[in-house]
Amino acid sequence: MIASLAFRNVLRNKERSLLTLVGVVLAIGSFVALVSVAAGFTVRVEREMGSREVHIYVTGSRASNLPVSPLAGAGSGGVSLPRDMISILESQELRNKGVSMVTPVIRSHLDGPRSVIPVIALPLDHAQNVFKGGRFSPEPRDLKAETVVRSGPLPAATPEPELSPTPEISSSPGPTPSPTDSPAPPSLSQEPDKTGPAGARKRSDEYTVYPAITGQGLERDIQELLGVTDGVLVIEELPFVPQAKMGSLGFLDYSVILPIEAFFEQRPDRGVHEYWITVENEAVVNDIQALLKVRIEEYVAKKEQSKDYAGARSIEVLTRRQYLKSAREYLGYGWLLQVAVSMVGVLIAITASMNTMLMSTYERLGEYATLRAVGASRRVISLTIIFEAIFLNVTGGVLGLLFGFLATGVLDKAVALLLEIPYPMAEVTPALLLQALILSGCVGVAGALIPCFIVSRIDLVAQLRKGL
Amino acid sequence: MEVVLRGVHKVYKTGPRPNKVLDGVDLVVPSGQFVAVTGPSGAGKSSLLYLLGCLDYPDFGEIHLGNRDVAKDGESLREKIRLRHIGFVFQDFRLIPALTVLENITLPMQLAGLSGAESRQRARELLRLIGMERERDQMSGVLSGGQKQKVAIARALANLPELLLADEPTGNLDTASTREILEVLQSINKSRTLTTIMVTHDPQAAQFAERTIELDRGRLREKGHESAR
Ligand SMILES: Nc1ncnc2c1ncn2[C@@H]1O[C@H](COP(=O)(O)OP(=O)(O)OP(=O)(O)O)[C@@H](O)[C@H]1O
Numbered sequence A: 001m002i003a004s005l006a007f008r009n010v011l012r013n014k015e016r017s018l019l020t021l022v023g024v025v026l027a028i029g030s031f032v033a034l035v036s037v038a039a040g041f042t043v044r045v046e047r048e049m050g051s052r053e054v055h056i057y058v059t060g061s062r063a064s065n066l067p068v069s070p071l072a073g074a075g076s077g078g079v080s081l082p083r084d085m086i087s088i089l090e091s092q093e094l095r096n097k098g099v100s101m102v103t104p105v106i107r108s109h110l111d112g113p114r115s116v117i118p119v120i121a122l123p124l125d126h127a128q129n130v131f132k133g134g135r136f137s138p139e140p141r142d143l144k145a146e147t148v149v150r151s152g153p154l155p156a157a158t159p160e161p162e163l164s165p166t167p168e169i170s171s172s173p174g175p176t177p178s179p180t181d182s183p184a185p186p187s188l189s190q191e192p193d194k195t196g197p198a199g200a201r202k203r204s205d206e207y208t209v210y211p212a213i214t215g216q217g218l219e220r221d222i223q224e225l226l227g228v229t230d231g232v233l234v235i236e237e238l239p240f241v242p243q244a245k246m247g248s249l250g251f252l253d254y255s256v257i258l259p260i261e262a263f264f265e266q267r268p269d270r271g272v273h274e275y276w277i278t279v280e281n282e283a284v285v286n287d288i289q290a291l292l293k294v295r296i297e298e299y300v301a302k303k304e305q306s307k308d309y310a311g312a313r314s315i316e317v318l319t320r321r322q323y324l325k326s327a328r329e330y331l332g333y334g335w336l337l338q339v340a341v342s343m344v345g346v347l348i349a350i351t352a353s354m355n356t357m358l359m360s361t362y363e364r365l366g367e368y369a370t371l372r373a374v375g376a377s378r379r380v381i382s383l384t385i386i387f388e389a390i391f392l393n394v395t396g397g398v399l400g401l402l403f404g405f406l407a408t409g410v411l412d413k414a415v416a417l418l419l420e421i422p423y424p425m426a427e428v429t430p431a432l433l434l435q436a437l438i439l440s441g442c443v444g445v446a447g448a449l450i451p452c453f454i455v456s457r458i459d460l461v462a463q464l465r466k467g468l
Numbered sequence B: 001m002e003v004v005l006r007g008v009h010k011v012y013k014t015g016p017r018p019n020k021v022l023d024g025v026d027l028v029v030p031s032g033q034f035v036a037v038t039g040p041s042g043a044g045k046s047s048l049l050y051l052l053g054c055l056d057y058p059d060f061g062e063i064h065l066g067n068r069d070v071a072k073d074g075e076s077l078r079e080k081i082r083l084r085h086i087g088f089v090f091q092d093f094r095l096i097p098a099l100t101v102l103e104n105i106t107l108p109m110q111l112a113g114l115s116g117a118e119s120r121q122r123a124r125e126l127l128r129l130i131g132m133e134r135e136r137d138q139m140s141g142v143l144s145g146g147q148k149q150k151v152a153i154a155r156a157l158a159n160l161p162e163l164l165l166a167d168e169p170t171g172n173l174d175t176a177s178t179r180e181i182l183e184v185l186q187s188i189n190k191s192r193t194l195t196t197i198m199v200t201h202d203p204q205a206a207q208f209a210e211r212t213i214e215l216d217r218g219r220l221r222e223k224g225h226e227s228a229r
């Protein structure tokens, strides 16, 4: 009865209810749209981190610790770790402790025909071990490394004066990991000097590219970009990317996985951004982490002494959980900002809702007095008002969710366009839907509080004398 | 329900000067009696009825409904008394326009916790009593004045009260409707043990009551039994 009276009261002033509804729809919609982007990011970071067979991360400490490309590269650009550091990381001592694989990683991007294509470069034969559960076709080891020759820019190299162009570097094998080799990482410690000092290096339009691995949606882009027609390794499924999204929009956390050797060949002086360390037994992760810290410190100290150190000054050694935590912290600020922005909208909605309820209440004071006179308690009348506000606001909330969904799509497209990222980032999680609904209910209750207070204090007799 | 007033005072202090409306009112209405209260405009008839209806507090004095002095009860208890023991009929009907005729009548029953089926059943009986079964599902706003007042009476009777208070129930009605309403009130009073106190300034209307008392300068004066029966 109370509910149906409340419901009819909503319909009594349709224009007013509608306007309030619009306010709530916009507020909840923007809440969903904004927060879903932040939430989506967090979800993806966690999904990706969780599915990697990597237990310890070695990074330069100024890096942003965002594992998900394309932002993953942000902040890590200048912070590189020397390539020869790998000899420390995969020393016999550490292997004995339980380190089973060390994967040097470079994050970068390619300027694709339609958008920026984020790239992660690592030794190709590590891909399947690192992205455990991923499905590739063909298998990385079935590919011959030198299949593709291409001309054109790969990741932007530091501008170097063009010297005598060599017409044919394409046959250069480079530090090729033989795919048929054991899964042991290629020895990267034999540093760059074979091409000579950086300044003297020849810039060429042609160089060897190893098979690129791409998501299905980006296969075409990559082929166009790299001129690759075959020998492209397509990741059909990664454990952290829903199958449904693999094809759409080229959605893939690492759209392109390139063999790290291709990078090194082009920029022999280049370091790596991260070392990913896989251990045999997760129980010893902390021991290994501690030992790694000590050895890396020694390494850096020694290098600095001989004054040939250009890598990151301070290096972090993080377990998966620590890495995730720092990523979350990083994302947390963004989340907070977005929540704060959307809260402004919510506050406006509360004000609008309160205004509506207040006007309706003042209009109906006589009616509430009648209800009291026929025996309705103050509690019942407050409930009627709260119900009315909740009806209005939850309806607005549900519509706002729909609106938010649409806005999320638009926002994604906008982000993709502005940042030239092929990623839909927003993720509308069930928790977010629930939050939005609860939020709209709260907006309703908040809007009803003052009217309830007013009605509980009306002078019954004065209202009854006034007539209707 | 027997109604007993002892030394009831009511002063309105909101105006420029305190307005003493009731100045020691004493009254005994035996259970089931139909009383008309008359008096000049501004005499305090409505004020008296609001006190009886637990809608207002006296400045002092006792108001016994049954065996209870409701002047001493708190608002929560008076809410329950209003709901279960008192029916109130207003001059301006005061139906809830967003509700249908039937819903207006079932409203107090549902507030009292009756089930939907039970309250609809009882509401239909009340509609039969006032002869408005056909208008059951109309929105209450579209009814004529006489019809509205009949619905208001049905609503007042919803929880089978022992005391019916009516403040100029026919004040807004034409002669035909007035007669109809008064007959309804009279027949209800006769068929149930329902103490009925009706304020009216219409001597004709007062004829329908068993007893008429006049309120003048804050005091009640018995006008004797001018029963129409
Ligand atoms: N809140 C108030 N403050 C001051 N005076 C009031 C207040 N309410 C009522 N009065 C005064 O109390 C007196 C009695 O009012 P009441 O409505 O009880 O009279 P009544 O007998 O019902 O009159 P009528 O026949 O016109 O309905 C009037 O003079 C009125 O002006």
Ligand SMILES: [Mg+2]
Residues within 6 Å of the ligand: B045, B046, B047, B167
């Ligand atoms: Mg009056």
